[in-house]
Structures are given as C-alpha cells and as structure tokens.
Amino acid sequence: MARAVCLLSGGLDSAVCLAVARGEGLECHALSFDYGQRHRVELDAARRVAEQLGAKAHLIAPLDLRLFGGSALTADIAVPRARTSEQMAEGIPVTYVPARNTVFLSLALAWAEVLLAENVFIGVNAIDYSGYPDCRPEFIMAFEQMANLATKAGVEGATTLRIRTPLIKRSKAEIIRLGHELGVDFSLTHSCYDPDPRGLACGECDSCLLRRRGFAEAGLPDPTVYQP
C-alpha cells in the first residue's frame, strides 16, 4: 500500500486533506506539532481526527517555535479580532509564524524518507486564507523541487516525493463540502487561533471568521461551539 505523511493541525483544512489522502487508499501517517502555539487545544482535535479518519499512525512532535518568537501565535502579541475581508487582504497578519510551513514540511520530509512514502499532504489554501506566504503554489512547487534534491532518493534516483495540496485552489465552502462528502466529522476539528481556557472558539479571529463564512456559504451547519 502506498504511503503518505499527512500534516495534521487539528483544523478543518488538514482534516479534509487527510480524508482526501485516505480516499485515495493511501496508508496515512499523520504528523502534528506541539510548537508552543497558544491554541494548543488543536492537538486534541488532531488526535480525534486522526482516529476518526483511520490514520495508520499519528505522531505529535515537540518543536518549540517560541524560541524564535515573531508571531501572535507563539509570542505575547494579541490576535486580531473581527477583521473585515478587506483588512485580511492587506498583507501578512501578525498571526503568521515565520517559516512555519517550511519547518513542518521539512520534518514531514524526514519522516517520509524513513517511511519511503511518496506523498506529503498539506492542507494549504491560497483562496480563503490568511495571506501567509508559505501557502502559495509557487512556494509549494519550490519546496517539492528542493525536497527531491535533499534526500537519498534524489541521489539514488529512487522514489520521487510529491507535495500534495488538494485544497490549494478551493474556497473554504468548497473544502467544507468536500469534507462533508468524504465523511469528515467537523465537530472534532478546531480552528480558532485564540480559544478561551475551556478551549471554546472566539468566533472573531481570522480563522474563526473564515470558518463561519465557509459553513454559511456551503449551506451546512457549523458544529463549532463558540464562546457566548
């Protein structure tokens, strides 16, 4: 059975991405990171999603990105609330974590090389997204090229690694519809950047706003419990 390493944050997109990989009949090895994120509760969601979708393995790797700082997700910087679509379109927000997807993909590459996996799945999205540079197709293509020179396979001409981004050109509503068709239980997922101590979503950060709008546009009920 062909293998995949699937980056799994516990959010909506990566859950649908894992469901796509499973739908292709791949043996999926899910990889999450305990990186000092303020929304660490997403890791509980990742565990539930990996189990629901039948991942063969699920690894939560410790990796302290607070060491470098520079982001509202890992340092003491406030997460913006209630931004309009226009504000979201205005450049890179403070929730951007420097080089995060590069770091996550590099560690996925390490595991893929050991597993002899031919696929790494990542749920990046360049439509309804937060304006992060490392979600763009040109970044993903460059990473794939680099990855195929970085590893044993690149030298010995064996396996070629593909970075798979099935969601990159879909709107949030399309992603939600796709996940619904593939049987993703969205009540298990967590999107909020800034949950309260109970783990309830704020409903107002970029991630919550994109999620809410996505369910509304998809015409499906949003199972998220938001803070009252």
Add this chain to the structure above:
Amino acid sequence: MARAVCLLSGGLDSAVCLAVARGEGLECHALSFDYGQRHRVELDAARRVAEQLGAKAHLIAPLDLRLFGGSALTADIAVPRARTSEQMAEGIPVTYVPARNTVFLSLALAWAEVLLAENVFIGVNAIDYSGYPDCRPEFIMAFEQMANLATKAGVEGATTLRIRTPLIKRSKAEIIRLGHELGVDFSLTHSCYDPDPRGLACGECDSCLLRRRGFAEAGLPDPTVYQP
C-alpha cells in the same frame, strides 16, 4: 550591522564557517540543535566555539529527530569504523540523518526571518564529505530559491535571503588552513560521530578519518585527543 544566522554543530567545518562570517564583519547568531545525536558532546564544543568567535547570540534548540529514526546517529545502528576512501565514496552511509540539513536550514530560516538577517551560513562541504545528498550545491541552490518564496520578504519584496556555503568546494585541508588563518581554536571543536563516555573521539569513524587526514594534509597539528 548586517546579520547572519550561522548553523553551528560544534564540529570543525561549522566553526570555520562561523569564523568566515565574523571575518566579513557580520553580527552572528549561532544556532545548534539538540536532536538526539549520539555525539551530543558536540554541543559543549558549539558553546565554546560560539564564545571564542564572538557570536552575538547562541541558541541550542531541542528537536528530537529520534522520533523518525533511520540513522546511525539517532537510532541504535552501529557507526561504521575504519572505512577506506573507496568505501566512503560508495553511496550514502548509515550515518546520514534523513533530511537533517533541510530541517536545520528551515529553522535557521525561521530565526533569520525574525531577525531580518540576510544570510544563513552552513558549513556543508561537497569535497571531503560523507556522501550526504543535502551537502550538494544543487540542494543548497534549490533551498535558497524556496526560502525566498517561503517568507514575508518573498511576498513584500524586501530582504533577499542568501544561503552562504563558503566551504562547499574546499578540501578538508583547505578548510583547516582557512580556519587557522582566521584564528579558529580547533582544540575547542568536536568531530567524532561516536565518542566514548568521556567524550573522546574514536579516531576511526568517517568524520574522525576525514579530520585526521585533513590536518595531516594541511601540515598542521591535530589537537584532538583520540581514544587510546
């Protein structure tokens, strides 16, 4: 003052690499990894070298690459001894750590982005090396291209990041001579993959053999204390 992030293992090459960066007048931020390597004693060497060469900062980041396994440096696989040059030239050895330089460079990229550093130095070498895929110039070029698409700078067209590899085309003897000219105290460095419990070098792994031969060819005394 222009800034650099310098990957620093505690070995000979990365020490010379840091000395080159300091010789250019750069403010150097040294980065080491506590990644589960069996030769963890190299981190003590990294501390000494960072201090001797006047690094502005030195960060040792925890990162458990044993999670993935697959290498004699991080798993229970014996480190080969007393290999000939011909044996070393025969493909990728078991001491190769899957995607290690990709992972290290990705984390250096994260720090460089926060520091607004324009340079990342890495002491890779494609001449007297162990046959690792991620030491080759084509890998480094592909990483640099990817890095410039991965970050804020890539979107906002600000700083361009350069991956600097001043040692990539030098023999070990040339690297040692260069370090000697730049005032590197080689007695502070550690190269052995498989030191004894006291931290003494085995003298017979690929890394020790390349080091010993390098000093001999450079006509300089090797200050390393080898196991009797």
